[in-house]
Amino acid sequence: MEDSIAVRDLVVDRGGRRVLHGISARVPRGTVTGLLGPSGSGKTTLMRALVGVQVINSGTVTVLGRPAGSPELRRRVGYLTQAPSVYADLTVRENARYFAALHGRGAVDADRAVADVGLAEAATQLVGTLSGGQRSRASLACALVGQPELVILDEPTVGQDPVLRADLWARFHAMAATGTTLLVSSHVMDEAARCDRLLLIRQGRLIADDTPDAVRAAAGVDDLDEAFLRLIRASETGTDDGGRPVGTDGPGRPARPVDAAAPTGAAGEETS
Secondary structure (H helix, E strand, O other), rough: OOOEEEEEEEEEEEEEEEEEEEEEEEEEEEEEEEEEOOOOOOOEEEHHHHHOOOOOEEEEEEOOOEEEHHHOOOEEEEOOOOOOOOOOOHHHHHHHHHHHHHHHHHHHHHHHHHOOOHHHHHHHHHHHOOOOHHHHHHHHHHOOOOOOOOEEEEOOOOOOOOOHHHHHHHHHHHHHHHOOOEEEEEEEHHHHHHHHEEEEEEOOEEEEEEOHHHHHHHOHHHHHHHHHHHHHHHHHHHHOOOOEEEEEOOOOOOOOEEOOOOOOOOOOOOOO
16 A cells, blocks of 8 residues: 655654654555654654654655645645644634635635534534633644645544544544545544554654554453553663563554564564
């Protein structure tokens, strides 16, 4: 499967400290990939690098076959930041139609995007009067209105009620079914099971890059939250919970228990 995103040996420093430590990962086209990790783990910095607004120290970041930040990607990539990026003195509809016009699209596309994020009834409200969750959805509508090939979403479901979260994830998968690629960050591990693929990040290092089922198998548990905890411990100590040595399945693959007779990675090796 062709990759929409390919990152190799990415190193980023911010504020005088290293935030990303040699990240290598890929995101296949037409998938919903979750970028999961605790707050402060480097998720937003990685996303900023993908859209070309983050200065990097070294490594390569390729997006839709082009270097990240290339001018020709501006109409092909949608980006939702954590902080809402809409105009408070315009209505939801006016915001969506403004961003639609920037992408050469019309009012019908704007109104559809507003409805898709569950804001049809609030379309005529000023964004400044919306709740925090509604404002985030207004930003999401503006990120999707151009129908980008790649959508990068920084914690889009934070502050949303469970029903709406489920609706948004259904929308994400419907988009992926038509060939759109989505990278969705979250620090809520129960959202991991909704993804086709997972990138698990901790303290600026990638500790897993695989499907949810493979992550469960690597950790030896069915619960993804527990699997993440076990992989964290393995990456820090070089052993699983039973004290056995762990290896890797290649760059970005989760650490796993290995047979004594099988080739192993170095004890304590970080999977990045």
